[in-house]
Amino acid sequence: MQILNISNNHWVTTSNIGAAPDTINIYNSLTQKYSLDNMNLFTHFHRTTKDKITFKVMNAQKQHNSYDCGPCALASTTSLLHGQDPTQLSFSDPRTHLLMSNKNGPITPCPAKTEYRQPPVTVGVTKYVHCTCRLDAGSRMMGCNSIDCDEWVHNSCTFLNGEHSGDWLCDRCQTIC
Numbered sequence: 001m002q003i004l005n006i007s008n009n010h011w012v013t014t015s016n017i018g019a020a021p022d023t024i025n026i027y028n029s030l031t032q033k034y035s036l037d038n039m040n041l042f043t044h045f046h047r048t049t050k051d052k053i054t055f056k057v058m059n060a061q062k063q064h065n066s067y068d069c070g071p072c073a074l075a076s077t078t079s080l081l082h083g084q085d086p087t088q089l090s091f092s093d094p095r096t097h098l099l100m101s102n103k104n105g106p107i108t109p110c111p112a113k114t115e116y117r118q119p120p121v122t123v124g125v126t127k128y129v130h131c132t133c134r135l136d137a138g139s140r141m142m143g144c145n146s147i148d149c150d151e152w153v154h155n156s157c158t159f160l161n162g163e164h165s166g167d168w169l170c171d172r173c174q175t176i177c
Contacts, residue, residue, distance in 0.1 A: 001080060002045045003073045006038045011073040013060075014042050017080050023054045027086055029063040029072035043129050053127045058087050059117040071095040075110040082109045090115040133157050146173040 001015040013027040024042050026034075034055070043053050063072050075094040076086040089112035091097075101107040130141065131153045142158070144151040151170040 001077060002042075003077055004041055004045060006041065007035070011069045013073045013076040013080070013086075014046065015077075015080055016046060019056065020054075022052060023056055025056045025058050027058050027060040027073070027076040027080075029060060029069050029076075031062070039127050043127060043134050047134055051128060051130075053129060055127070059119070060086055061089065061091055061115075068095055071098050074098055074107070075112075078107055078109050079112075084109060084112075087117055088114055130154070131157050142168055144168065144170040144173055146170070146176075149173050 001013065001017060003011055003013050005011055010028075010030065010032075012029075015025050015027070016023065017025075019025050024046055026042070039053075039055065042055065060076055061072065063069055071094040072091070075091045075098070079086040079089060089110075091110040091112045094110045097110045098107065133154065140155045141152050142155055145167045146169055149170060149172070151172065153170070
């Protein structure tokens with residue numbers, strides 16, 4: 001689980017709690033589209049081992065003003081960590097509750113009413129990830145030369161000077177040889 005700043009001005013919660021192994025749930029208090037940079041950030045922090053990722057935008061409570069994305073992200077995160085489903089909760093004044101919790105001791109879930117919301121929307125993007133950094137193929141890459149291997153790495157992640165020429169075997173295939 002991560003609380004991440006996207007687009008330099010907005011906080012969202014991302015989590016794989018209760019999600020399929022190849023899925024990242026996004027709890028966002030605004031309705032917005034996600035850039036490739038946002039999706040790279042999500043996959044990088046979650047360090048998935050899968051080769052493709054599905055993003056699910058969960059139907060979380062929307063903020064009522066232009067500045068409470070942080071408290072909303074913390075409220076969703078706290079609920080998830082306490083076994084609650086934030087998509088079915090309507091938080092009452094998360095900012096005040098979080099300030100009081102921080103002052104009085106451990107952060108506890110925000111007071112909330114149960115509220116039915118529509119099921120989550122699966123974003124129509126499947127992202128393929130590679131390399132040890134788990135990002136997409138955005139820069140120069142090299143593939144393992146073993147016939148049965150489909151491992152690809154970014155040159156800049158694997159080689160000290162960022163460049164490599166000739167045959168190359170990934171760590172797994174070097175161990176087998």
